[in-house]
Amino acid sequence: MIDYLALLSICVGLFFFVAGSVGLLRLPDLFSRLHALSKADNVGLAFIVLGVATLDGDPVNIVKMIIIWLLIMAASSVSSHLIARHALRRRKDNE
Amino acid sequence: MNEWLFLAFDLFLLFVLVGIAWLTCSTREIRRAVSLFVAFGLVLAVIWARLKAPDLALAEAVIGAGISGALLLSAMGDYRQQQDAAHENARLAVWAINGLVIVLFVALIWGLWHALERSDGVRLAENALAATSQSGVSNPVTAVLLNFRAYDTLLELAVVFTSVLAVLALGPKRQFTHEVASMQHSMVGWLAPVLIIVSGYLLWVGAHAPGGAFQAGSMLAAAFILMQMSGVHIDKMVGVTNLRWSMVVGIAVFTMVGLAMLKLDNGFLFYRNELAKTLIIVVETAATFSIAVALTLAYLGGRPEGWEQKRASSKTESSEESAS
Numbered sequence: 001m002i003d004y005l006a007l008l009s010i011c012v013g014l015f016f017f018v019a020g021s022v023g024l025l026r027l028p029d030l031f032s033r034l035h036a037l038s039k040a041d042n043v044g045l046a047f048i049v050l051g052v053a054t055l056d057g058d059p060v061n062i063v064k065m066i067i068i069w070l071l072i073m074a075a076s077s078v079s080s081h082l083i084a085r086h087a088l089r090r091r092k093d094n095e
Numbered sequence: 096m097n098e099w100l101f102l103a104f105d106l107f108l109l110f111v112l113v114g115i116a117w118l119t120c121s122t123r124e125i126r127r128a129v130s131l132f133v134a135f136g137l138v139l140a141v142i143w144a145r146l147k148a149p150d151l152a153l154a155e156a157v158i159g160a161g162i163s164g165a166l167l168l169s170a171m172g173d174y175r176q177q178q179d180a181a182h183e184n185a186r187l188a189v190w191a192i193n194g195l196v197i198v199l200f201v202a203l204i205w206g207l208w209h210a211l212e213r214s215d216g217v218r219l220a221e222n223a224l225a226a227t228s229q230s231g232v233s234n235p236v237t238a239v240l241l242n243f244r245a246y247d248t249l250l251e252l253a254v255v256f257t258s259v260l261a262v263l264a265l266g267p268k269r270q271f272t273h274e275v276a277s278m279q280h281s282m283v284g285w286l287a288p289v290l291i292i293v294s295g296y297l298l299w300v301g302a303h304a305p306g307g308a309f310q311a312g313s314m315l316a317a318a319f320i321l322m323q324m325s326g327v328h329i330d331k332m333v334g335v336t337n338l339r340w341s342m343v344v345g346i347a348v349f350t351m352v353g354l355a356m357l358k359l360d361n362g363f364l365f366y367r368n369e370l371a372k373t374l375i376i377v378v379e380t381a382a383t384f385s386i387a388v389a390l391t392l393a394y395l396g397g398r399p400e401g402w403e404q405k406r407a408s409s410k411t412e413s414s415e416e417s418a419s
Contacts, residue, residue: 071286071289074282074286075286078278078279078282081276081278081279082276082278082279085276
Protein backbone atom coordinates (compact mmCIF):
# COMPACT_ATOMS: atom_id res chain seq x y z
CA MET A 1 0.00 0.00 0.00
CA ILE A 2 2.74 2.41 1.00
CA ASP A 3 4.66 1.32 -2.07
CA TYR A 4 1.76 2.24 -4.32
CA LEU A 5 1.42 5.65 -2.69
CA ALA A 6 5.14 6.23 -3.21
CA LEU A 7 4.84 5.14 -6.85
CA LEU A 8 1.91 7.54 -7.30
CA SER A 9 3.95 10.35 -5.78
CA ILE A 10 6.85 9.64 -8.12
CA CYS A 11 4.50 9.60 -11.11
CA VAL A 12 3.02 12.97 -10.08
CA GLY A 13 6.57 14.33 -9.80
CA LEU A 14 7.37 13.02 -13.28
CA PHE A 15 4.24 14.70 -14.61
CA PHE A 16 5.39 18.03 -13.18
CA PHE A 17 8.83 17.59 -14.75
CA VAL A 18 7.28 16.83 -18.13
CA ALA A 19 5.01 19.88 -17.75
CA GLY A 20 8.02 22.06 -16.99
CA SER A 21 9.89 20.75 -20.04
CA VAL A 22 6.87 21.31 -22.27
CA GLY A 23 6.71 24.85 -20.91
CA LEU A 24 10.41 25.28 -21.69
CA LEU A 25 9.82 24.25 -25.27
CA ARG A 26 6.56 26.00 -25.99
CA LEU A 27 6.42 29.25 -24.05
CA PRO A 28 7.32 32.36 -26.02
CA ASP A 29 9.45 34.46 -23.71
CA LEU A 30 12.61 33.89 -21.65
CA PHE A 31 10.92 35.05 -18.46
CA SER A 32 7.87 32.81 -18.80
CA ARG A 33 10.16 29.88 -19.61
CA LEU A 34 12.22 30.54 -16.48
CA HIS A 35 9.04 30.76 -14.45
CA ALA A 36 7.74 27.43 -15.75
CA LEU A 37 11.07 25.68 -15.37
CA SER A 38 11.92 26.69 -11.83
CA LYS A 39 8.44 26.30 -10.33
CA ALA A 40 7.49 23.05 -12.04
CA ASP A 41 10.86 21.40 -11.53
CA ASN A 42 10.97 22.20 -7.83
CA VAL A 43 7.48 20.84 -7.20
CA GLY A 44 8.29 17.77 -9.27
CA LEU A 45 11.43 17.21 -7.24
CA ALA A 46 9.45 17.59 -4.01
CA PHE A 47 7.04 14.84 -5.08
CA ILE A 48 9.87 12.56 -6.21
CA VAL A 49 11.73 13.08 -2.94
CA LEU A 50 8.52 12.28 -1.06
CA GLY A 51 8.06 9.07 -3.01
CA VAL A 52 11.67 7.89 -2.79
CA ALA A 53 11.92 8.79 0.91
CA THR A 54 8.81 6.74 1.61
CA LEU A 55 10.29 3.79 -0.26
CA ASP A 56 13.65 4.06 1.47
CA GLY A 57 12.66 4.31 5.13
CA ASP A 58 16.12 4.92 6.61
CA PRO A 59 15.83 8.21 8.60
CA VAL A 60 19.38 9.32 7.79
CA ASN A 61 18.73 8.96 4.06
CA ILE A 62 15.38 10.76 4.38
CA VAL A 63 17.08 13.73 6.05
CA LYS A 64 19.78 13.73 3.35
CA MET A 65 17.15 13.74 0.59
CA ILE A 66 15.23 16.61 2.21
CA ILE A 67 18.46 18.60 2.51
CA ILE A 68 19.20 17.91 -1.16
CA TRP A 69 15.72 19.11 -2.10
CA LEU A 70 16.15 22.35 -0.12
CA LEU A 71 19.57 22.99 -1.63
CA ILE A 72 18.29 22.42 -5.18
CA MET A 73 15.39 24.80 -4.52
CA ALA A 74 17.75 27.49 -3.30
CA ALA A 75 20.19 27.02 -6.15
CA SER A 76 17.53 26.99 -8.86
CA SER A 77 15.78 30.09 -7.46
CA VAL A 78 18.99 32.09 -7.29
CA SER A 79 20.17 30.99 -10.73
CA SER A 80 16.77 31.78 -12.31
CA HIS A 81 16.92 35.19 -10.64
CA LEU A 82 20.40 35.79 -12.04
CA ILE A 83 19.40 34.73 -15.56
CA ALA A 84 16.34 36.98 -15.47
CA ARG A 85 18.38 39.89 -14.11
CA HIS A 86 20.95 39.54 -16.86
CA ALA A 87 18.26 39.32 -19.55
CA LEU A 88 16.43 42.35 -18.16
CA ARG A 89 19.66 44.36 -18.12
CA ARG A 90 20.46 43.40 -21.68
CA ARG A 91 16.95 44.31 -22.76
CA LYS A 92 17.25 47.72 -21.08
CA ASP A 93 20.64 48.35 -22.71
CA ASN A 94 19.26 47.49 -26.12
CA GLU A 95 16.39 49.98 -25.84
CA MET B 96 9.92 -7.45 -15.86
CA ASN B 97 12.57 -5.68 -13.83
CA GLU B 98 15.26 -6.73 -16.27
CA TRP B 99 13.39 -5.31 -19.22
CA LEU B 100 12.86 -2.03 -17.38
CA PHE B 101 16.53 -1.77 -16.57
CA LEU B 102 17.42 -2.62 -20.15
CA ALA B 103 15.05 0.07 -21.42
CA PHE B 104 16.55 2.57 -19.00
CA ASP B 105 20.09 1.67 -20.07
CA LEU B 106 19.26 1.99 -23.75
CA PHE B 107 17.57 5.31 -23.09
CA LEU B 108 20.65 6.61 -21.26
CA LEU B 109 22.86 5.35 -24.09
CA PHE B 110 20.86 7.11 -26.78
CA VAL B 111 20.64 10.32 -24.76
CA LEU B 112 24.42 10.26 -24.22
CA VAL B 113 25.28 9.68 -27.86
CA GLY B 114 22.67 12.23 -28.95
CA ILE B 115 24.02 14.93 -26.64
CA ALA B 116 27.60 14.16 -27.73
CA TRP B 117 26.59 14.45 -31.40
CA LEU B 118 24.76 17.73 -30.81
CA THR B 119 27.67 19.15 -28.79
CA CYS B 120 30.12 18.54 -31.61
CA SER B 121 27.84 19.66 -34.39
CA THR B 122 26.30 22.90 -33.16
CA ARG B 123 27.53 26.17 -34.53
CA GLU B 124 26.95 28.31 -31.46
CA ILE B 125 29.52 28.08 -28.69
CA ARG B 126 27.02 28.79 -25.94
CA ARG B 127 24.81 25.91 -26.91
CA ALA B 128 27.82 23.60 -27.13
CA VAL B 129 28.95 24.54 -23.62
CA SER B 130 25.49 23.99 -22.11
CA LEU B 131 25.20 20.65 -23.91
CA PHE B 132 28.64 19.65 -22.64
CA VAL B 133 27.54 20.29 -19.06
CA ALA B 134 24.41 18.22 -19.68
CA PHE B 135 26.65 15.51 -21.17
CA GLY B 136 28.62 15.46 -17.93
CA LEU B 137 25.42 15.02 -15.96
CA VAL B 138 24.20 12.09 -18.09
CA LEU B 139 27.66 10.53 -17.83
CA ALA B 140 27.44 10.79 -14.03
CA VAL B 141 24.12 8.94 -14.09
CA ILE B 142 25.70 6.26 -16.29
CA TRP B 143 28.58 5.82 -13.88
CA ALA B 144 26.07 5.38 -11.06
CA ARG B 145 24.21 2.83 -13.18
CA LEU B 146 27.49 0.95 -13.78
CA LYS B 147 27.83 0.69 -9.98
CA ALA B 148 30.78 3.09 -9.80
CA PRO B 149 29.53 5.74 -7.34
CA ASP B 150 32.99 7.25 -6.74
CA LEU B 151 33.28 8.00 -10.44
CA ALA B 152 29.71 9.32 -10.52
CA LEU B 153 30.50 11.76 -7.69
CA ALA B 154 33.71 12.94 -9.34
CA GLU B 155 32.03 13.33 -12.74
CA ALA B 156 29.10 15.26 -11.27
CA VAL B 157 31.32 17.72 -9.41
CA ILE B 158 34.09 18.16 -11.96
CA GLY B 159 32.23 17.63 -15.22
CA ALA B 160 29.07 19.51 -14.43
CA GLY B 161 30.41 21.99 -11.90
CA ILE B 162 34.00 23.01 -12.43
CA SER B 163 34.24 22.33 -16.17
CA GLY B 164 31.03 24.33 -16.60
CA ALA B 165 32.52 27.29 -14.76
CA LEU B 166 35.81 27.08 -16.69
CA LEU B 167 34.11 26.76 -20.09
CA LEU B 168 31.63 29.56 -19.42
CA SER B 169 34.35 31.96 -18.31
CA ALA B 170 36.49 30.98 -21.30
CA MET B 171 33.46 31.64 -23.50
CA GLY B 172 33.28 35.10 -22.04
CA ASP B 173 36.81 35.72 -23.30
CA TYR B 174 35.96 34.32 -26.69
CA ARG B 175 33.93 37.38 -27.69
CA GLN B 176 32.65 37.58 -31.23
CA GLN B 177 34.88 35.59 -33.47
CA GLN B 178 33.38 34.67 -36.75
CA ASP B 179 33.41 31.00 -37.68
CA ALA B 180 35.95 31.66 -40.39
CA ALA B 181 36.66 28.31 -41.95
CA HIS B 182 40.37 27.90 -42.38
CA GLU B 183 41.77 26.30 -45.49
CA ASN B 184 42.88 23.17 -43.62
CA ALA B 185 39.66 22.82 -41.64
CA ARG B 186 38.23 20.10 -43.88
CA LEU B 187 41.45 18.06 -43.69
CA ALA B 188 41.51 18.43 -39.93
CA VAL B 189 37.89 17.29 -39.68
CA TRP B 190 38.60 14.19 -41.76
CA ALA B 191 41.71 13.40 -39.71
CA ILE B 192 39.79 13.72 -36.44
CA ASN B 193 36.95 11.58 -37.76
CA GLY B 194 39.43 8.91 -38.86
CA LEU B 195 41.18 8.87 -35.49
CA VAL B 196 37.86 8.67 -33.64
CA ILE B 197 36.80 5.69 -35.76
CA VAL B 198 40.10 3.94 -35.09
CA LEU B 199 39.72 4.57 -31.35
CA PHE B 200 36.13 3.32 -31.45
CA VAL B 201 37.15 0.10 -33.19
CA ALA B 202 40.00 -0.42 -30.71
CA LEU B 203 37.65 0.08 -27.74
CA ILE B 204 35.07 -2.34 -29.15
CA TRP B 205 37.78 -4.93 -29.76
CA GLY B 206 39.14 -4.49 -26.25
CA LEU B 207 35.70 -4.77 -24.66
CA TRP B 208 34.82 -7.88 -26.67
CA HIS B 209 38.16 -9.40 -25.74
CA ALA B 210 37.61 -8.68 -22.05
CA LEU B 211 34.07 -10.02 -22.03
CA GLU B 212 34.37 -13.06 -24.29
CA ARG B 213 37.95 -14.19 -24.71
CA SER B 214 39.58 -13.67 -21.32
CA ASP B 215 39.94 -16.45 -18.79
CA GLY B 216 37.98 -14.57 -16.15
CA VAL B 217 40.84 -13.83 -13.75
CA ARG B 218 40.69 -10.21 -12.70
CA LEU B 219 43.15 -8.11 -10.75
CA ALA B 220 40.18 -6.66 -8.87
CA GLU B 221 39.78 -9.92 -6.97
CA ASN B 222 43.28 -9.58 -5.50
CA ALA B 223 42.53 -5.99 -4.57
CA LEU B 224 39.23 -6.89 -2.92
CA ALA B 225 40.89 -9.68 -0.98
CA ALA B 226 43.63 -7.39 0.32
CA THR B 227 41.36 -4.45 1.22
CA SER B 228 40.95 -5.56 4.81
CA GLN B 229 44.67 -5.03 5.45
CA SER B 230 44.92 -1.70 3.69
CA GLY B 231 43.67 0.55 6.50
CA VAL B 232 40.39 1.54 4.83
CA SER B 233 37.33 -0.50 3.94
CA ASN B 234 36.36 1.17 0.65
CA PRO B 235 38.18 -0.84 -2.04
CA VAL B 236 38.38 2.14 -4.41
CA THR B 237 40.15 4.27 -1.81
CA ALA B 238 42.36 1.33 -0.92
CA VAL B 239 43.47 0.96 -4.53
CA LEU B 240 43.89 4.71 -5.12
CA LEU B 241 45.74 5.58 -1.95
CA ASN B 242 47.45 2.40 -0.86
CA PHE B 243 48.01 -0.21 -3.55
CA ARG B 244 48.49 2.28 -6.40
CA ALA B 245 49.49 5.34 -4.42
CA TYR B 246 52.28 6.02 -6.90
CA ASP B 247 49.71 6.54 -9.67
CA THR B 248 47.78 8.98 -7.51
CA LEU B 249 50.97 10.90 -6.79
CA LEU B 250 51.60 11.19 -10.51
CA GLU B 251 47.98 12.27 -11.07
CA LEU B 252 48.51 15.11 -8.61
CA ALA B 253 51.63 16.07 -10.53
CA VAL B 254 49.63 16.06 -13.78
CA VAL B 255 46.99 18.36 -12.26
CA PHE B 256 49.74 20.63 -11.00
CA THR B 257 51.43 20.78 -14.41
CA SER B 258 48.18 21.52 -16.23
CA VAL B 259 47.40 24.35 -13.82
CA LEU B 260 50.89 25.73 -14.42
CA ALA B 261 50.11 25.72 -18.14
CA VAL B 262 46.80 27.51 -17.53
CA LEU B 263 48.54 30.07 -15.32
CA ALA B 264 51.04 30.83 -18.05
CA LEU B 265 48.34 31.63 -20.58
CA GLY B 266 47.24 35.06 -19.58
CA PRO B 267 46.59 37.71 -17.00
CA LYS B 268 44.46 37.15 -13.96
CA ARG B 269 40.72 37.07 -14.45
CA GLN B 270 39.14 40.25 -13.14
CA PHE B 271 36.06 40.04 -10.95
CA THR B 272 34.96 43.64 -10.91
CA HIS B 273 31.36 43.11 -11.98
CA GLU B 274 28.60 44.06 -9.61
CA VAL B 275 27.36 41.05 -7.68
CA ALA B 276 23.61 40.55 -7.23
CA SER B 277 22.69 40.82 -3.57
CA MET B 278 20.70 37.59 -3.75
CA GLN B 279 23.73 35.69 -4.98
CA HIS B 280 25.95 37.27 -2.35
CA SER B 281 23.62 36.39 0.48
CA MET B 282 23.06 32.85 -0.77
CA VAL B 283 26.78 32.20 -0.99
CA GLY B 284 27.03 33.50 2.58
CA TRP B 285 25.35 30.36 3.83
CA LEU B 286 26.00 28.02 0.88
CA ALA B 287 29.80 28.17 0.92
CA PRO B 288 30.08 26.86 4.53
CA VAL B 289 27.64 24.06 3.63
CA LEU B 290 29.80 23.14 0.63
CA ILE B 291 32.95 23.15 2.75
CA ILE B 292 31.32 20.88 5.33
CA VAL B 293 30.08 18.53 2.60
CA SER B 294 33.58 18.40 1.14
CA GLY B 295 35.01 17.50 4.55
CA TYR B 296 32.31 14.82 4.84
CA LEU B 297 33.22 13.42 1.42
CA LEU B 298 36.87 13.27 2.47
CA TRP B 299 36.10 11.46 5.73
CA VAL B 300 33.51 9.09 4.30
CA GLY B 301 35.85 8.01 1.50
CA ALA B 302 37.37 5.51 3.89
CA HIS B 303 34.29 3.31 4.04
CA ALA B 304 31.82 4.55 1.41
CA PRO B 305 31.99 6.29 -1.97
CA GLY B 306 33.98 9.47 -1.64
CA GLY B 307 37.60 10.36 -1.35
CA ALA B 308 40.19 13.01 -1.99
CA PHE B 309 39.37 13.95 -5.59
CA GLN B 310 35.66 14.35 -4.96
CA ALA B 311 36.21 16.35 -1.77
CA GLY B 312 38.89 18.49 -3.42
CA SER B 313 36.73 19.35 -6.40
CA MET B 314 33.75 20.20 -4.18
CA LEU B 315 36.01 22.48 -2.13
CA ALA B 316 37.20 24.05 -5.40
CA ALA B 317 33.55 24.58 -6.38
CA ALA B 318 32.99 26.35 -3.05
CA PHE B 319 36.03 28.58 -3.63
CA ILE B 320 35.01 29.40 -7.22
CA LEU B 321 31.48 30.22 -6.04
CA MET B 322 32.88 32.54 -3.40
CA GLN B 323 35.19 34.20 -5.92
CA MET B 324 32.27 34.80 -8.29
CA SER B 325 30.10 36.29 -5.56
CA GLY B 326 32.22 39.09 -4.22
CA VAL B 327 34.35 37.19 -1.68
CA HIS B 328 37.68 37.69 -3.38
CA ILE B 329 39.86 34.86 -2.18
CA ASP B 330 42.84 35.89 -4.24
CA LYS B 331 42.93 39.22 -2.46
CA MET B 332 42.20 37.79 0.97
CA VAL B 333 44.81 35.06 0.88
CA GLY B 334 47.26 36.35 -1.67
CA VAL B 335 47.97 34.72 -4.99
CA THR B 336 51.49 33.70 -4.01
CA ASN B 337 50.17 31.79 -1.02
CA LEU B 338 47.61 30.12 -3.26
CA ARG B 339 50.31 28.98 -5.63
CA TRP B 340 52.44 27.58 -2.85
CA SER B 341 49.42 25.74 -1.39
CA MET B 342 49.06 23.93 -4.69
CA VAL B 343 52.35 22.15 -3.98
CA VAL B 344 51.35 20.97 -0.50
CA GLY B 345 49.64 17.80 -1.72
CA ILE B 346 52.53 16.57 -3.82
CA ALA B 347 55.03 17.57 -1.15
CA VAL B 348 53.26 15.67 1.64
CA PHE B 349 52.72 12.64 -0.57
CA THR B 350 56.38 12.54 -1.62
CA MET B 351 57.60 13.02 1.94
CA VAL B 352 55.40 10.16 3.14
CA GLY B 353 56.79 8.00 0.36
CA LEU B 354 60.38 8.91 1.22
CA ALA B 355 59.69 8.27 4.91
CA MET B 356 58.46 4.81 4.01
CA LEU B 357 61.59 4.33 1.93
CA LYS B 358 63.69 5.30 4.93
CA LEU B 359 61.87 2.79 7.14
CA ASP B 360 63.27 0.16 4.75
CA ASN B 361 59.93 -0.82 3.26
CA GLY B 362 60.05 0.82 -0.14
CA PHE B 363 58.75 4.06 -1.69
CA LEU B 364 55.07 4.39 -0.68
CA PHE B 365 54.94 0.91 0.84
CA TYR B 366 52.79 1.47 3.90
CA ARG B 367 53.20 -0.69 6.96
CA ASN B 368 49.86 -2.23 7.86
CA GLU B 369 49.52 -0.57 11.24
CA LEU B 370 50.46 2.88 9.91
CA ALA B 371 48.33 2.62 6.77
CA LYS B 372 45.17 4.28 8.09
CA THR B 373 46.97 7.30 9.52
CA LEU B 374 49.11 7.76 6.44
CA ILE B 375 46.10 7.53 4.15
CA ILE B 376 44.27 10.20 6.18
CA VAL B 377 47.27 12.54 6.11
CA VAL B 378 47.88 12.09 2.39
CA GLU B 379 44.20 12.42 1.52
CA THR B 380 43.79 15.66 3.47
CA ALA B 381 46.82 17.23 1.83
CA ALA B 382 45.67 16.02 -1.61
CA THR B 383 42.17 17.43 -1.08
CA PHE B 384 43.48 20.84 -0.15
CA SER B 385 45.95 20.84 -3.00
CA ILE B 386 43.40 19.74 -5.62
CA ALA B 387 40.96 22.40 -4.42
CA VAL B 388 43.53 25.17 -4.69
CA ALA B 389 44.76 23.88 -8.07
CA LEU B 390 41.27 23.88 -9.62
CA THR B 391 40.54 27.31 -8.17
CA LEU B 392 43.76 28.65 -9.65
CA ALA B 393 42.84 27.12 -13.00
CA TYR B 394 39.69 29.23 -12.84
CA LEU B 395 41.43 32.37 -11.59
CA GLY B 396 44.29 32.23 -14.06
CA GLY B 397 47.08 34.70 -13.85
CA ARG B 398 50.67 35.04 -14.74
CA PRO B 399 52.85 36.13 -11.82
CA GLU B 400 52.75 39.84 -11.12
CA GLY B 401 55.39 41.94 -12.76
CA TRP B 402 55.90 39.42 -15.57
CA GLU B 403 54.98 41.95 -18.23
CA GLN B 404 57.17 44.62 -16.69
CA LYS B 405 60.11 42.22 -16.40
CA ARG B 406 59.71 41.13 -20.01
CA ALA B 407 59.45 44.71 -21.20
CA SER B 408 62.48 45.79 -19.15
CA SER B 409 64.60 42.86 -20.33
CA LYS B 410 63.64 43.65 -23.94
CA THR B 411 64.67 47.28 -23.52
CA GLU B 412 67.92 46.13 -21.89
CA SER B 413 68.77 43.78 -24.74
CA SER B 414 67.86 46.40 -27.34
CA GLU B 415 70.06 48.94 -25.55
CA GLU B 416 72.94 46.42 -25.47
CA SER B 417 72.58 45.65 -29.17
CA ALA B 418 72.34 49.36 -29.96
CA SER B 419 75.45 50.34 -27.97
